[in-house]
Amino acid sequence: MKIVVLMKQVPDTYGERILDPSTGLVDRSGSDAVIDEIDERALEVALSYKDAHKDVEVVVVSMGSTAVTVGLRKGLAMGADSAVHVLDSALAGADVGWTSTVLAAALTTTGFDLVIAGNESTDGGGGVVPAMVAERLGVPHVTYLESVQISDDGVVGERSTGRGKLRVHAALPAVISITERLPEARFPKFKGIMSAKKKPFTVASLGDLGIDPAVTFAGVGRSVVLQTTKRPARASGKKIVDEGNAGVELADFLVAGHLL
Amino acid sequence: MSNILALIEISNHGDLEDSTPSLLAAAAKLGTPVAVVVTAPGAGAALVDHLGRLGAAQVYLAQGEQVGTFLVTPQVDALAAAVLAFDPGAILTVNSVEGRDVAARLAARIDAGLVIDAVDLRFEGTNVVATHSVFGGAYTVESTVEGGPTIVTVRQGAIEGQADAVAPVVTTASLGSETGRSAIIDEVIDNVVVSARPGLRGATKVVSGGRGLGSQEKFELVERLADALGAAVGASRAAVDAGFVSQASQVGQTGVTVSPQLYVALGISGAIQHRAGMQTAKTIVAINKDADAPIFDIADFGIVGDVFTVVPQLIEAIESRSKK
Numbered sequence A: 001m002k003i004v005v006l007m008k009q010v011p012d013t014y015g016e017r018i019l020d021p022s023t024g025l026v027d028r029s030g031s032d033a034v035i036d037e038i039d040e041r042a043l044e045v046a047l048s049y050k051d052a053h054k055d056v057e058v059v060v061v062s063m064g065s066t067a068v069t070v071g072l073r074k075g076l077a078m079g080a081d082s083a084v085h086v087l088d089s090a091l092a093g094a095d096v097g098w099t100s101t102v103l104a105a106a107l108t109t110t111g112f113d114l115v116i117a118g119n120e121s122t123d124g125g126g127g128v129v130p131a132m133v134a135e136r137l138g139v140p141h142v143t144y145l146e147s148v149q150i151s152d153d154g155v156v157g158e159r160s161t162g163r164g165k166l167r168v169h170a171a172l173p174a175v176i177s178i179t180e181r182l183p184e185a186r187f188p189k190f191k192g193i194m195s196a197k198k199k200p201f202t203v204a205s206l207g208d209l210g211i212d213p214a215v216t217f218a219g220v221g222r223s224v225v226l227q228t229t230k231r232p233a234r235a236s237g238k239k240i241v242d243e244g245n246a247g248v249e250l251a252d253f254l255v256a257g258h259l260l
Numbered sequence B: 001m002s003n004i005l006a007l008i009e010i011s012n013h014g015d016l017e018d019s020t021p022s023l024l025a026a027a028a029k030l031g032t033p034v035a036v037v038v039t040a041p042g043a044g045a046a047l048v049d050h051l052g053r054l055g056a057a058q059v060y061l062a063q064g065e066q067v068g069t070f071l072v073t074p075q076v077d078a079l080a081a082a083v084l085a086f087d088p089g090a091i092l093t094v095n096s097v098e099g100r101d102v103a104a105r106l107a108a109r110i111d112a113g114l115v116i117d118a119v120d121l122r123f124e125g126t127n128v129v130a131t132h133s134v135f136g137g138a139y140t141v142e143s144t145v146e147g148g149p150t151i152v153t154v155r156q157g158a159i160e161g162q163a164d165a166v167a168p169v170v171t172t173a174s175l176g177s178e179t180g181r182s183a184i185i186d187e188v189i190d191n192v193v194v195s196a197r198p199g200l201r202g203a204t205k206v207v208s209g210g211r212g213l214g215s216q217e218k219f220e221l222v223e224r225l226a227d228a229l230g231a232a233v234g235a236s237r238a239a240v241d242a243g244f245v246s247q248a249s250q251v252g253q254t255g256v257t258v259s260p261q262l263y264v265a266l267g268i269s270g271a272i273q274h275r276a277g278m279q280t281a282k283t284i285v286a287i288n289k290d291a292d293a294p295i296f297d298i299a300d301f302g303i304v305g306d307v308f309t310v311v312p313q314l315i316e317a318i319e320s321r322s323k324k
């Protein structure tokens, strides 16, 4: 079985995340670029299945700038077998439509039985790319999974919607996305880091994937940013140290603000 | 005025979801609201009057046996058919798990541009312009779609007001049975909320607890204060991970974003990812033992103290006031 994990590079959420007001795009120089934590969890789902099923091949795929290399190498060091990096200057500012088209093309070249993605990225936060990829590939999707069981012919799991939980299944090939209810990823071990250097690492351009933006995206709606404004930072107010009366003082504060 | 399709979400019990008034209000801001309702055969007609009261000028009832069994694809098929029937100026779904799934597959199918998590909408010429609140409200961004149809997912409850009531024109259509590409729903595990507490999304007051509460038993203090204030219960990811409270209560970057009148953070350090979900609250109150906790940087009223002594005193003060 071949499992492909989609991994996206995002600005580290522990740093300040900056939008460039002139382009409306994420300023990737403003914070460290890391592989999104949720995508590492997605890789963990694939690797733990591989731990128990030796015939499983795991491929990590990412579309992004040159900085993606580091993240994909980490994926290889954790235990993925090969990596594909889609790198093309024409992709700067790609929206979810472009991104999903390109990822679907990459998946067609790698081949797959199961695609595992994160439910939503921490920068775009769209939570739509996996289902879009599934539609383009003509396969079922099950997104936002909180539990997953993979088998040779399908995938079963639970997903929460606003109104409760659903137990769902899909036949393979399929695309799934997982939530942070699934376990954190393993750390790469020294042996893994060493062997990662010898694993296949493909860099593909749009041309390599058979995509000519002027043709492929003709007549396709594209979302674009018109304007970006930074909100003023929030200031802190009153701070007291409890000396036995803070609960009462807080009640008075709430009364004064008509919050009681 | 152009037609604006709005995919209506229906509860497991067949009623309209709470997101409906706001979604139809959003549609009415842009044009003539067309409610698209996807149900098992015969189940949709009962909703028509209610949709009319909420401003749906037209109701498109798409019905099929597969609704409820096939995940998301019946809704995508229904909207795709409605797009042909109504030639809409925009297609709106709720920015929920299901709404995003439907919007995603539909955008890929009809080559539409997809705009996600709008908090406001307007037309500028022939373009729909959406407003977004990004990175936990740190930025306001406006976006639009160029060169193709527009699909927008609208944040739950973000757009207020209500469209004028009308008597809707109803169109009924049956869904084809093409199903090759769908996942299957095996079971609906309906966790009906038994609590009388307000829901987190859209709540005017929220009391959240973090790892500082220490245990599931002691997290009850958060619930007691919430009840005294008539507030919803929230939590940090650390509190959810520790099993103090269910995932649905998580506030933050990967949880719910709230913007209440009052947000009370108990035993929460205020990590940047938590702040991303609550920093647009009107008034923020924080109680934390650690004077250097970052939550104090954004608190209007901060108390350096132990939640287990301050909060019981606060509850008592609130209760003695209400008895007066």
Ligand SMILES: Cc1cc2nc3c(=O)[nH]c(=O)nc-3n(C[C@H](O)[C@H](O)[C@H](O)COP(=O)(O)OP(=O)(O)OC[C@H]3O[C@@H](n4cnc5c(N)ncnc54)[C@H](O)[C@@H]3O)c2cc1C
Pocket: A013, A037, A038, A122, B209, B210, B211, B212, B213, B235, B236, B237, B238, B239, B250, B251, B252, B253, B254, B255, B266, B267, B268, B269, B270, B271, B272, B273, B274, B277, B287, B288, B289, B290, B293, B305, B306, B307, B308
């Ligand atoms: C990709 C990503 C996404 C994330 N998404 C989210 C998210 O959506 N929401 C979220 O909350 N976090 C999120 N996090 C996690 C976040 O980084 C923090 O780990 C988390 O918010 C910490 O929760 P906490 O404040 O409850 O715990 P801690 O940071 O451990 O803080 C506990 C606080 O309680 C105080 N305390 C202890 N005992 C008492 C007492 N008796 N009285 C008063 N105070 C006391 C301590 O001083 C401390 O400040 C995310 C992280 C990542 C990497």
Ligand SMILES: Nc1ncnc2c1ncn2[C@@H]1O[C@H](COP(=O)(O)O)[C@@H](O)[C@H]1O
Pocket: A006, A007, A008, A009, A036, A038, A039, A042, A061, A062, A063, A064, A099, A103, A116, A117, A118, A119, A120, A121, A122, A124, A125, A126, A127, A128, A129, A130
């Ligand atoms: N540029 C990308 N490269 C690889 N995977 C991606 C990319 N963008 C999105 N994804 C995948 O889609 C998931 C959801 O992303 P999004 O729809 O942007 O929130 C991510 O967690 C990734 O698994």
